[in-house]
Structure formats: structure tokens, C-alpha cells
Amino acid sequence: MKNASTAALLLAAAAFTTATTLHAETQAAKPVHGEYKDWSTLSVSHRLDKQLVRTILGNDVAIKAARAGNTKPWPDGTVFAKVGWKEKTHPNWPQAVVPGEFAGAEAMVKDSKKFAETGGWGFGHWEGDKLVMNDKEKSATCFACHTPMKDNDYVYTVPVLQ
Amino acid sequence: MKNASTAALLLAAAAFTTATTLHAETQAAKPVHGEYKDWSTLSVSHRLDKQLVRTILGNDVAIKAARAGNTKPWPDGTVFAKVGWKEKTHPNWPQAVVPGEFAGAEAMVKDSKKFAETGGWGFGHWEGDKLVMNDKEKSATCFACHTPMKDNDYVYTVPVLQ
Numbered sequence: 001m002k003n004a005s006t007a008a009l010l011l012a013a014a015a016f017t018t019a020t021t022l023h024a025e026t027q028a029a030k031p032v033h034g035e036y037k038d039w040s041t042l043s044v045s046h047r048l049d050k051q052l053v054r055t056i057l058g059n060d061v062a063i064k065a066a067r068a069g070n071t072k073p074w075p076d077g078t079v080f081a082k083v084g085w086k087e088k089t090h091p092n093w094p095q096a097v098v099p100g101e102f103a104g105a106e107a108m109v110k111d112s113k114k115f116a117e118t119g120g121w122g123f124g125h126w127e128g129d130k131l132v133m134n135d136k137e138k139s140a141t142c143f144a145c146h147t148p149m150k151d152n153d154y155v156y157t158v159p160v161l162q
Numbered sequence: 163m164k165n166a167s168t169a170a171l172l173l174a175a176a177a178f179t180t181a182t183t184l185h186a187e188t189q190a191a192k193p194v195h196g197e198y199k200d201w202s203t204l205s206v207s208h209r210l211d212k213q214l215v216r217t218i219l220g221n222d223v224a225i226k227a228a229r230a231g232n233t234k235p236w237p238d239g240t241v242f243a244k245v246g247w248k249e250k251t252h253p254n255w256p257q258a259v260v261p262g263e264f265a266g267a268e269a270m271v272k273d274s275k276k277f278a279e280t281g282g283w284g285f286g287h288w289e290g291d292k293l294v295m296n297d298k299e300k301s302a303t304c305f306a307c308h309t310p311m312k313d314n315d316y317v318y319t320v321p322v323l324q
Binding site: 033038041045046047048049053083085087090093096098156160161 | 195206
């Protein structure tokens with residue numbers, strides 16, 4: 001009986017592990033997205049250097065500013081979500097590059113006082129549904145790549161869906 | 163006096179023409195978009211065959227269905243907006259393909275009875291903010307390209323921002 005019980009326990013444990021693994025796989029295939037998932041679109045891009053396809057979304061402040069042409073500078077309270085996926089060839093339409101694995105969602109947050117050292121922009125990313133801002137050092141690295149766009153308030157994105 | 167009046171009129175006419183032209187150019191640069199502009203995102207794509215970058219948006223019925231995994235088939239009332247722009251190299255970041263000229267917004271509308279002959283899907287496009295459905299002949303042409311996706315309810319798009 002002891003052996004049978006042990007076997008039953010082992011089986012149960014194995015079943016539990018399999019179920020947990022399957023659940024984890026399902027979660028991995030369907031990542032948790034942040035507040036940005038219902039934001040409106042500013043633009044899209046295909047970053048050949050990073051092999052990413054992206055959508056660039058804006059919060060209400062950003063969308064209102066874009067539609068009013070009030071983007072030089074973007075107002076305080078503006079948040080962009082730059083959501084990226086690894087590029088993938090559509091299995092049924094090889095001439096279409098479509099999203100593969102989720103690569104992450106980056107944030108740009110405008111606060112001209114708080115982020116004065118980096119052009120008024122704070123840089124961060126979402127971990128699931130939580131927005132995590134970078135420390136000063138990492139933000140400075142992000143900002144360095146945006147300096148060529150100084151005349152456009154350090155922003156590469158040109159809003160196209162207004 | 164007559165000559166002076168004529169000259170003044172010609173100048174006024176020229177100024178009016180210039181103003182009209184400028185206005186038309188401004189309109190061309192900033193197209194009118196339809197109801198879809200505030201819809202949430204289902205996916206994005208880069209169509210190499212058509213040199214288009216696109217975002218694929220969904221109305222409330224579509225987004226709710228996507229998040230519930232209720233897409234085989236998509237429910238009646240689903241509307242997709244496939245919004246495209248001519249691909250363009252970002253002038254300050256040559257490794258980024260970004261939207262150029264607006265190329266149009268296509269629609270797929272699910273009504274399993276009304277569009278029974280084309281898999282339950284009606285095909286159309288927005289003219290400014292007006293949704294115009296295609297006639298049966300044109301819809302059949304659209305549908306023909308979607309038949310390889312029969313097992314996915316004739317839809318190429320896989321929702322990724324859920």
C-alpha cells in the first residue's frame with residue numbers, strides 16, 4: 001500500500017508539474033500588457049537595426065497634443081508607449097513582416113522639471129502592467145540617442161494617425 | 163484707374179489661389195481619419211509586397227473577442243481597420259522604416275448572415291471618416307486572397323496586444 005500511495009503521490013506531483021508548466025507556457029505566449037494597451041496610435045515602425053516591428057501609442061495627453069499640433073514641445077504629462085515585437089515572416093504570406101515574440105514596451109514620460117537633465121523626458125519600460133522608470137544613468141544613455149532630434153523635442157516619432 | 167483695378171484683382175486672385183493651394187497641401191499632409199483612429203491595436207505589419215507599414219486596429223467587439231480568445235470565428239459586429247502608409251526611411255535614423263504618405267484604411271466587417279457568401283466578412287474602406295463597403299464583385303476579389311486563412315476564420319492578423 002505504501003508503494004502504491006507513493007506512486008500515486010508521484011503521479012499527482014507529475015501531473016501538477018505538467019499543469020504548471022503548461023500554464024507558464026500559456027502565460028509566456030500571451031504576455032501581460034500595461035495600461036498602454038488601450039491607448040490610441042501615434043505611429044508604427046519597423047526597426048531594421050533591432051529586428052523589431054513596433055507600434056507607438058500615446059496616452060490622452062499625448063493624443064490631444066498630437067491632434068492640436070502642440071508637440072514642440074510636447075506638454076508635461078505626455079507618455080509614449082513604444083511596443084515592440086521580434087520581426088517574423090507571416091507563415092501564410094511571406095511578403096508580410098509581422099509580430100513574433102513580444103520584445104517589450106518602452107516608455108517616454110514628459111515632465112520638464114523632474115527630467116530637466118534629459119530634455120524633459122524620463123525613460124522607462126513596463127514590466128507587465130507596471131511602469132518602471134530608469135535610473136538617471138540609464139536615462140542618460142537613452143537620451144543620448146535622442147539628441148539628434150533636439151529640434152523635434154527629442155522625439156523620433158511623427159504622429160500620423162490624428 | 164481701370165488698369166490699376168485689374169492689377170489689384172489679379173493680385174487678389176493670385177493670393178486666393180496661393181492660399182487655396184496651401185490649404186489643399188495642408189489637408190493632403192494631414193488626412194482625415196475615421197472612427198478607427200481611437201480604436202485599440204490588434205497588431206502591426208510591414209507589407210513588403212505593397213511597400214506599406216500598417217497598424218491593424220479593432221472596434222470594441224473585436225478587442226473584447228481577441229482578449230477572450232473568441233476569434234474562431236470572430237463574433238458578428240467585429241470590425242477591423244487596416245491602416246496603411248507608404249514605407250519611408252526615417253530621415254534621422256536610416257535603420258527605421260516609418261510611415262510616409264497615408265495610403266488608406268481598409269475595413270473587414272463581420273456579419274455572418276449579410277456577408278455569408280464571403281465567409282461572413284464584408285470588405286470596405288474609409289473615405290475620410292466615412293466607411294464605404296465594397297460591392298459584391300470587389301468583395302469577392304478581397305475574399306479570394308483570404309481563403310488560405312480559412313482555418314483562422316479568413317483572417318491573417320494574429321492579435322498580439324491583448
